[in-house]
Amino acid sequence: MKTIKNIVILVYIASIFAACSNNEDPIVINEEEVITTVRATLVPQNGGATIILESKDLDGDGPNEPVITVSGALDKNKTYAATLEILNETESPADNVTLEILEEAVDHQFFFSFTNNIATATYTDQDSNGNPVGVKFNVLTGSAGAGSFTIILRHEPNKAATGVNTGDISNAGGATDLQITFDITVI
Amino acid sequence: MTQKIFLCALFCSLFFSGYAQDCSYTFKGIVTDYHDGTSIFGATIYLKNSDKYTTSDYQGKFEIKNLCKGELQVIFSHISCETKEVLINLTEDTFKDFTLEHHIEDLKEVSITSAASAKNKTAQATVLKTDVIDKYSSQNLGDALKNISGVSSVNTGNTIVKPMINGLHSSRVILMTNGVRLQDQEWGIEHAPNIDINTAEKITVIKGANALEFGGDAIGGVIVLEPNRAILKDSLYGKSILTGQTNGLGFSFHSSISKSTKKGWYVNAKTTLKKYGDFESPNYVLTNTGLNSKAFSVQTGLKKFKSGFNLYYTYLKNEIGILKSSHIGNIEDLVNAINSNKPTVVNDFSYTINAPKQEVTHQLAKADFYKRYKKLGKLKVQYDYQNNQRLEFDIRVGADKDKPAIDLNLSSHAVNTSFEFDSESNQTYKVGFMGAYQNNFADPNTGVRRLIPDYDKYDLGVFTIGNFILNDNTNLDLGFRYDFNYINAKKFYFKSRWSERNYDNEFSNLIIGDFNTQWLVNPEFKYHNFSASLGVSHELNQQNAIFLNYALASRAPNPSELFSDGLHHSAARIELGDLRMTQETSNRASTSYHFNTEKTTLLVELFFNHIRNFMYIEPNGTEQTIRGAFPVWLYKRTTANLFGIDINWQQKITDQINFNNKTSFIRGKDIDNNRDLIDIPAARTQNSFGYTNKKWYQFNANLESEFVFKQNLFPDTNFEVFIPTTNSNVLVDVSSTPNSYHLLNFNTDATFKLSQKTNVTIGITVTNILNTNYREYLNRLRYFADDLGRNYLLQLNFKY
Numbered sequence: 001m002k003t004i005k006n007i008v009i010l011v012y013i014a015s016i017f018a019a020c021s022n023n024e025d026p027i028v029i030n031e032e033e034v035i036t037t038v039r040a041t042l043v044p045q046n047g048g049a050t051i052i053l054e055s056k057d058l059d060g061d062g063p064n065e066p067v068i069t070v071s072g073a074l075d076k077n078k079t080y081a082a083t084l085e086i087l088n089e090t091e092s093p094a095d096n097v098t099l100e101i102l103e104e105a106v107d108h109q110f111f112f113s114f115t116n117n118i119a120t121a122t123y124t125d126q127d128s129n130g131n132p133v134g135v136k137f138n139v140l141t142g143s144a145g146a147g148s149f150t151i152i153l154r155h156e157p158n159k160a161a162t163g164v165n166t167g168d169i170s171n172a173g174g175a176t177d178l179q180i181t182f183d184i185t186v187i
Numbered sequence: 188m189t190q191k192i193f194l195c196a197l198f199c200s201l202f203f204s205g206y207a208q209d210c211s212y213t214f215k216g217i218v219t220d221y222h223d224g225t226s227i228f229g230a231t232i233y234l235k236n237s238d239k240y241t242t243s244d245y246q247g248k249f250e251i252k253n254l255c256k257g258e259l260q261v262i263f264s265h266i267s268c269e270t271k272e273v274l275i276n277l278t279e280d281t282f283k284d285f286t287l288e289h290h291i292e293d294l295k296e297v298s299i300t301s302a303a304s305a306k307n308k309t310a311q312a313t314v315l316k317t318d319v320i321d322k323y324s325s326q327n328l329g330d331a332l333k334n335i336s337g338v339s340s341v342n343t344g345n346t347i348v349k350p351m352i353n354g355l356h357s358s359r360v361i362l363m364t365n366g367v368r369l370q371d372q373e374w375g376i377e378h379a380p381n382i383d384i385n386t387a388e389k390i391t392v393i394k395g396a397n398a399l400e401f402g403g404d405a406i407g408g409v410i411v412l413e414p415n416r417a418i419l420k421d422s423l424y425g426k427s428i429l430t431g432q433t434n435g436l437g438f439s440f441h442s443s444i445s446k447s448t449k450k451g452w453y454v455n456a457k458t459t460l461k462k463y464g465d466f467e468s469p470n471y472v473l474t475n476t477g478l479n480s481k482a483f484s485v486q487t488g489l490k491k492f493k494s495g496f497n498l499y500y501t502y503l504k505n506e507i508g509i510l511k512s513s514h515i516g517n518i519e520d521l522v523n524a525i526n527s528n529k530p531t532v533v534n535d536f537s538y539t540i541n542a543p544k545q546e547v548t549h550q551l552a553k554a555d556f557y558k559r560y561k562k563l564g565k566l567k568v569q570y571d572y573q574n575n576q577r578l579e580f581d582i583r584v585g586a587d588k589d590k591p592a593i594d595l596n597l598s599s600h601a602v603n604t605s606f607e608f609d610s611e612s613n614q615t616y617k618v619g620f621m622g623a624y625q626n627n628f629a630d631p632n633t634g635v636r637r638l639i640p641d642y643d644k645y646d647l648g649v650f651t652i653g654n655f656i657l658n659d660n661t662n663l664d665l666g667f668r669y670d671f672n673y674i675n676a677k678k679f680y681f682k683s684r685w686s687e688r689n690y691d692n693e694f695s696n697l698i699i700g701d702f703n704t705q706w707l708v709n710p711e712f713k714y715h716n717f718s719a720s721l722g723v724s725h726e727l728n729q730q731n732a733i734f735l736n737y738a739l740a741s742r743a744p745n746p747s748e749l750f751s752d753g754l755h756h757s758a759a760r761i762e763l764g765d766l767r768m769t770q771e772t773s774n775r776a777s778t779s780y781h782f783n784t785e786k787t788t789l790l791v792e793l794f795f796n797h798i799r800n801f802m803y804i805e806p807n808g809t810e811q812t813i814r815g816a817f818p819v820w821l822y823k824r825t826t827a828n829l830f831g832i833d834i835n836w837q838q839k840i841t842d843q844i845n846f847n848n849k850t851s852f853i854r855g856k857d858i859d860n861n862r863d864l865i866d867i868p869a870a871r872t873q874n875s876f877g878y879t880n881k882k883w884y885q886f887n888a889n890l891e892s893e894f895v896f897k898q899n900l901f902p903d904t905n906f907e908v909f910i911p912t913t914n915s916n917v918l919v920d921v922s923s924t925p926n927s928y929h930l931l932n933f934n935t936d937a938t939f940k941l942s943q944k945t946n947v948t949i950g951i952t953v954t955n956i957l958n959t960n961y962r963e964y965l966n967r968l969r970y971f972a973d974d975l976g977r978n979y980l981l982q983l984n985f986k987y
Binding site: 027037055062063104148156169173174178179 | 531582584629636637678681704754811912
């Protein structure tokens with residue numbers, strides 16, 4: 001019986017010790033996978049001004065809305081060679097997420113859409129299966145007008161589904177990793 | 188066997204009843220089980236000095252007339268109880284309440300009994316016994332508890348099942364297992380109780396906060412799981428249950444073995460293994476919904492009437508797949524999911540569990556010791572330690588692919604002491620003290636901002652409860668409790684979030700560090716909680732009894748209500764807690780009516796629960812990120828009124844055919860906003876016909892119909908969002924409820940003797956016989972997929 005009492009007493013003492021745990025401050029986490037910045041650089045073929053479209057959201061999933069900038073208007077009836085840059089600028093130096101996407105190119109695809117028929121987009125790159133990725137693409141502007149340009153990145157889309165490899169998102173499925181809309185004008 | 192003894196005892200009592208003297212005093216009493224308060228039928232009551240016998244009746248009552256004044260030496264004995272000797276000084280007609288230590292009748296206990304029992308004789312308590320628990324051996328605690336009218340569940344798929352008592356769940360329901368309050372991050376709606384149902388031999392559900400011994404914050408109720416009791420004889424017994432099922436193509440295996448000695452030493456061990464692949468709805472495979480579960484427990488101790496101890500350890504590891512198509516990127520994906528009636532990902536059946544998934548390990552160790560002091564009572568001291576390790580894996584890319592997105596470790600220590608003054612049989616008191624410490628650690632290696640911060644939490648509680656037998660037919664319970672909670676957290680907030688929540692003015696003193704875009708803050712909160720309980724039970728006559736209960740309970744906000752902050756990837760929503768939360772207070776009044784005859788058992792329970800500062804979470808607009816728009820789910824508070832009725836009616840039609848109806852209806856009102864409360868279960872009714880033939884290998888067959896109404900009372904929390912791909916504004920319908928549904932289930936079993944001490948029960952169960960397509964309002968995956976289709980189960984239950 002005495003041993004039992006001793007056990008109980010020991011347990012009490014142990015619990016008091018356990019209660020006096022360390023009081024260190026936790027380590028800050030800067031999210032590794034957050035995308036803060038999406039930049040599309042549109043270089044016109046046969047001369048003209050390079051256009052840069054950028055969306056930046058430095059607080060990630062925080063309440064601040066992304067800041068969207070468009071460097072200027074696009075020229076009508078012109079082909080632009082476009083390249084996407086995806087960055088995490090909460091880290092320093094900024095983490096280039098584009099490389100990670102390209103490493104897993106078969107599991108990622110960008111989709112582009114324009115309103116008011118102001119332009120169309122075509123893929124100029126391929127993953128290892130010969131399907132489009134969309135880090136590089138061409139933008140062909142139509143006649144003058146204004147509208148919006150939306151870029152969507154889908155993770156694990158079904159690239160074999162009807163229309164997906166020509167840029168139709170309707171059957172793509174997967175989860176959305178990025179979705180940005182730029183208001184642009186064509187003059 | 189029991190019958191024979193009863194007849195013998197009856198004979199004896201008849202024989203001795205004619206043994207009259209001049210004396211005219213009457214000695215009456217009631218014999219109940221020491222542990223659960225159930226009546227003990229057929230106990231022999233022997234008066235040593237006058238050599239008189241009688242036996243307790245069906246309700247545990249007995250009466251011996253014509254006794255002389257003076258000291259009575261009374262000996263109570265029963266086939267499955269420890270013999271007890273009591274001295275009574277008889278000076279007038281006397282009524283007394285006696286308890287016996289009832290040994291396990293575990294291997295042959297009968298179906299659910301709805302009666303006042305457990306630690307509190309007046310509460311709305313319902314007991315599930317071994318036969319029901321065994322049937323659910325391959326499933327969840329939450330599934331088994333739905334056998335109790337008024338208990339439903341809130342689900343994430345079909346393997347994460349949280350019990351809901353009268354519309355309340357998570358932190359509002361206390362789960363006790365072998366005397367230990369489970370600490371397993373119960374605040375989260377997608378955190379299933381980390382408990383293997385097979386560790387319990389008996390489960391009691393107490394509705395409302397009328398069991399203050401366990402805690403003062405059980406606004407919903409308390410679920411008490413008790414392992415098998417030691418038998419005070421030299422024995423070695425065990426059981427093995429093997430269940431196979433077609434839906435999920437899986438199996439469950441449970442085995443237990445117990446050894447006990449006459450001197451009171453006992454040891455038992457239990458283990459359970461479960462493995463399921465993808466489950467199926469009637470029309471498609473629910474991709475990535477498999478389950479792997481391993482559980483182990485061991486218990487040893489010494490049990491004597493005067494003193495004893497118990498050592499207990501349990502280990503449980505669950506790997507749970509979450510429906511693949513419920514992983515969505517942003518609000519447009521959610522809109523697509525709601526509008527499509529099929530999940531976006533349907534692959535071939537597989538046992539592989541990929542992300543999104545949960546891996547949860549729970550360990551519990553406890554030691555307790557009790558000692559009885561003659562003519563005073565029983566002292567109990569207990570210490571327990573629990574460790575809960577929760578990993579949640581999301582679909583991630585690159586180097587983080589195999590890293591969990593959530594990695595929380597919760598460790599808890601608790602010390603409980605109580606003293607029960609039970610020397611006077613018509614009034615017993617219990618006083619107790621509880622001290623607990625808890626530490627939560629969120630591992631930063633996840634690379635994902637913490638949803639729940641690091642914190643230390645201290646709790647202290649004192650309670651006193653009393654039970655008074657006012658007369659032959661009336662019982663009174665009274666209890667008070669005070670709890671002090673202190674939480675000290677260290678949490679990072681985005682500076683933008685801190686300002687958006689308007690914490691700048693009120694909480695600027697909490698900031699202890701500046702980390703570029705984030706603040707490190709140190710919230711410290713203290714809460715004082717008072718709770719009280721009052722219960723009266725009154726037996727009007729042999730058939731009718733009424734119960735009245737009142738409980739005041741208060742609950743401090745849990746870590747997610749206070750601190751949630753950020754994108755919950757698995758739910759594609761931004762969840763925001765509120766540092767301004769204060770404790771919620773419930774006033775619950777309830778009444779029950781019992782009607783009991785040989786053929787009919789009817790139990791009607793009514794309750795009304797008024798909750799001030801009721802904390803709940805609901806959609807509140809959207810926020811734009813670079814991934815697109817996300818719905819914001821905000822923790823809010825309001826004044827809530829809940830009321831409802833639960834009915835359980837059992838009717839014997841013939842000796843072999845019986846009918847059972849269980850119906851529950853509940854209504855929840857948000858008083859401050861004059862609308863309905865969110866997430867209130869719909870009315871449901873279960874009707875079943877059973878056939879039993881004991882002569883034919885104890886054959887049972889049961890056909891059950893379960894009808895769940897459409898919940899028409901819900902708040903409109905729909906919101907509009909702009910969808911760029913279609914260039915349009917779309918209404919996101921997150922609040923509409925699914926249609927009513929009707930399920931048919933069938934169960935049959937028979938028991939065969941293999942040898943003197945071994946028998947096997949073979950059972951076949953078919954659930955959702957009609958393969959009905961349905962979705963349940965309280966399943967969080969209802970936006971994405973249908974619920975389970977038809978399932979055939981075959982169960983072999985060996986007892987030896």
